[in-house]
Amino acid sequence: MMPMRIKDIAERLGVSVATVSRALNDKPGVGDNVRRRVLELAAEVAFTPHGAGRGLSTARTQTLGFIVRRKVFPAGRDPFYLHIMHGVEEAVAERGYHVILSSVGDPDGTRPTPDLPLVRENRVDGLILAGPDLDRALILALHQAGMPLVLVDNILRQTALDVVLSDDREGALAMVGHLLGHGHEQIAFLGGPPQWISTAERAAGYHEALAGAGKRAFATVVHEAETTVESGYSATRRLLAQAVVPTALFAVNDSMAIGALRALREQGRRVPADVAVVGFDDIDAAQHTHPPLTTVRIFKERLGRVAAGRLLDRLADPATPSQRTYVGTELIIRQSCGCVLAPVREEVTAGSTLA
Amino acid sequence: MMPMRIKDIAERLGVSVATVSRALNDKPGVGDNVRRRVLELAAEVAFTPHGAGRGLSTARTQTLGFIVRRKVFPAGRDPFYLHIMHGVEEAVAERGYHVILSSVGDPDGTRPTPDLPLVRENRVDGLILAGPDLDRALILALHQAGMPLVLVDNILRQTALDVVLSDDREGALAMVGHLLGHGHEQIAFLGGPPQWISTAERAAGYHEALAGAGKRAFATVVHEAETTVESGYSATRRLLAQAVVPTALFAVNDSMAIGALRALREQGRRVPADVAVVGFDDIDAAQHTHPPLTTVRIFKERLGRVAAGRLLDRLADPATPSQRTYVGTELIIRQSCGCVLAPVREEVTAGSTLA
DNA sequence: GGCAGAAGCGTAAACGCTTACGTAATTTTT
């Protein structure tokens, strides 16, 4: 019942532990005969090396950390980062690694240089840092301490770090292009914190699309401090109080778009007849809004998979130059933009509350 | 830069590593003087024991595994279990533990007794097994191997295991009681797989409520093999084809309720005017449906916290008798049941698409 | 003042694995 250890295998086969270890790890210095016998027995008893033992001698834990700011975690929020983590888990499992989840609280300031128990305890070989609002000082400290890192949905300027992003600019470009193609002239933008890479890039895509079409941005471009349903709601109300009302509303993410839907409905404006509303992310709720939300899908699991791949590659070869990877997006046309003629790509269960 | 190890502390203080270890672990056999100096220095350099080293000598990893069936994970599904995991993470972090996420695939049958790499590698002290459709053989094998376990949203009859469940029967009782109290006579039930504890208990609560009120169950009680939007949709269509149509529809979970909303809408029935629809779970999407969905809220993070607590307690004292814990639910009255008079408890951002 | 017991501390082994080094046997080279 007690699992076999290398020592036991060595004993049963009448060889030394060193030989067994070499055989198991494909190292030279073992005869074909002995090697075969070792591998056979190992397979038979489903031998797996003891994690801590191996870790102690190799200084490798075969484990990655997935770090996310506690605030962006669920509790009513869309589980965007959980989807990313799921992608990470699948990818690393395929390569024999594990993931430890850790959500960091607000910097408490009790420690001069912020750090993570995970790291101090040497429990991880590398970290995936997800989300735009992780403490800069923390990231820098980890990087300078030599911890292999990959950033997801975030960048750190002036620093050679691996970064995985969704192609937000391209997605926004496509979205706004789509609206323009359907005759919208007055497209307002509900933005988020400009220091977040994703929201900044989406804003850039918005402006670029308009410029490319020779149009001007809608007079009032809002930049909210948060990207929640509430902020989308209040921003839309402020927008509607203006003299000229937009014909389309591009929210920087789906949560804000949902807030916009609510504000419009309360003001008696019909969506999409009076004003079109589109979002970004394709969160789970987007297909259940009324009307179902046209949006730009982000492949969240894919982001996780790619980030994990980058990190594992870097661990295998620490000299790999850092790189920035963009994961493509996809336009999801539902009813909230009124562009029924556009090609509709929908999964079977979507649009449960078709209007 | 290199983190200090016990050896270094011992050297700096001119004592032995054993003494340092004893001081750090609050063990007797250390003078007050030396102890103080050790603790001071340790605090100063933010010493944290090396995970693998400690793990190797104590056979404790300070790590828990969170296991979930791959199929129930996101990719379009509601991240129910991710919320649970989040609760787990918060709870264990407070007690200095870590969580490793692992989603298990379908049993591939290549191994006579199913097991987990996590366990064979001795990476975890215990496991939280989430979801009703984990392989029975796996659970039993782990249990018999002496691995501390806690089940969430699942039970294993005939086995003394710690179990954490939401109080589904009570929730269903309250929900159906609420409908009855508002005059509904014909309440249909859209059920799920009866071997799942949660769906079975909800069905039981439904019948119990009706029996308590002296009513009979609606002639056709449906039990679907899946609890998806699609199955809710098709089950509702079948129901509507019957001679007598219910006045209220109680779906065993929110996904099915969403499917029901779609089917009703397609058939031209108004919700809640013609037929009330209620669900269970309070998934993220429930507040964005049209109309917003009345449902029974499950405290998913709390489930995770409680499960983690049970497991940690058991690790601290392996003799703890196994126990079954029920986490209460909460009726969330929104618009889909038409019972506007009931007390409405809503968070601020809810009901974004108020009808 | 002598002795038992306790307290404070060091020594060394153990956990399970990898790996540098040494040695004997085998193969290759001349």
Add this chain to the structure above:
DNA sequence: AAAAATTACGTAAGCGTTTACGCTTCTGCC
């Protein structure tokens, strides 16, 4: 056929902790 190089294996040290055991020094007691 002798020297040199290669191969196959064992020995032992090391990774960072904890802990059983043993030695000294103190304390208290008669």
